[in-house]
Amino acid sequence: MVCDHDMVISLEKPGTDGLDEAVDALREWQSEGVAWQLHPGDLGWFQRSGTEATAAAVRIWRRDGRILAIGLLDGADLLRLTTAPDVRHDEDLARRLTEDVIAPERGVLPSGKVSVEAPEDALIQDLLPGHGWRTDEPWTPLRRDLTEPVKAPDLRIETIGPDKGHVWAGVIRASFDGSTFTAGKWHAMTAGAPYTDARCLVGYDGQGEAVAAVAVWSAGPGKPGVLEPMGVHRDHRGHGYGRALTVAAAAALQELGSSSAGVNTPSSNVAAVATYESGGFQRLPEVRDLTRDA
Structure with a gap:
């Protein structure tokens, strides 16, 4: 101390x-x-x-x-x-x-x-x-109000439990360049106190392939929740899976009692901003970090 x-x-x-x-x-x-x-x-x-x-x-x-x-x-x-x-x-x-x-x-x-x-x-x-x-x-913050019902997306969504932590981990690893996320890290993440108010979701295409994954975190009923992270498998992009999973994430937070769903993404990541907006999220004023060069 x-x-x-x-x-x-x-x-x-x-x-x-x-x-x-x-x-x-x-x-x-x-x-x-x-x-x-x-x-x-x-x-x-x-x-x-x-x-x-x-x-x-x-x-x-x-x-x-x-x-x-x-x-x-x-x-x-x-x-x-x-x-x-x-x-x-x-x-x-x-x-x-x-x-x-x-x-x-x-x-x-x-x-x-x-x-x-x-x-x-x-x-x-x-x-x-x-x-x-x-x-x-x-950075661009985005927010979706959850006071109105969220319509389920046209994509099969599964809430992941301990027996399929490796599936969620595999999609996240395939969604981010350089990711080393493993099933062991999934189990470590879900063992923490914050996961009491959280869910991990996976979206599957028509052939049963896991194509996208997201974690949603509630702060309790009536409080804002967040998405962190959300990724689409690099081999399955361009089919609207990101939008569908974003909507599913909002629905999951609504079920957990969250008042809104929020996410932050670099403003330079234009595709991510567009994906969230297509999922009903509204762009908020940009924010900036403070940096010391030396």
Whole structure:
């Protein structure tokens, strides 16, 4: 634990025992109309690397015992950061976050080129540029409202259980260049606390081939859910399977009680943005990471 006794706010690594507390806080913070940056599903997807690796990648900031902010080191050079909605403009928290992010010795981000994702309305967005940070490439958030019934797609969809984790893993591996996703990683992912509110879906073509896969993550009834990841097998693209699975994902989140379905994709990935829009998702204003070049 890193703690400056001259300050009220402390920074800590939660350990495996503290992961559930972080997930619970992230669930609590999700609501419609609040800028979303880190979702319980993000920790759930990271859980594919195992509980110990996930705990090692999480950072928690507290004041008087209350969790104010949570960060996920999504790789060595990217911190995905969010705060409780009511402290987005808390000056003490913003200063502490900035100090911890810019100083490699604090154990949040290393030296060299690194990036931070933070809510657009968080005060840290105003402070980091004063320390040499700049905006990076844009991302496009998309959202589908789930208050109206979602019509099932014309594609056979299966909810995957432990006996077919290898099928889901195989489609994801064939959907992303360089992916090393395995059945073992699927089992590690689904063993984590966030998967309590999640589902893995696979779409099959008319010949019974698994052609697309998606994971959906709820944050609880009445709260926004997310898709992470969604992929179409490289040998089965161009047939509308991505659109169909996107609709199926929205329907699954609706069954889980989610108020909306959300996804983020690089704006440069025009095909992905178009796929989500064809599945009833609406494009929201672009967001950008903050990056330090050295």
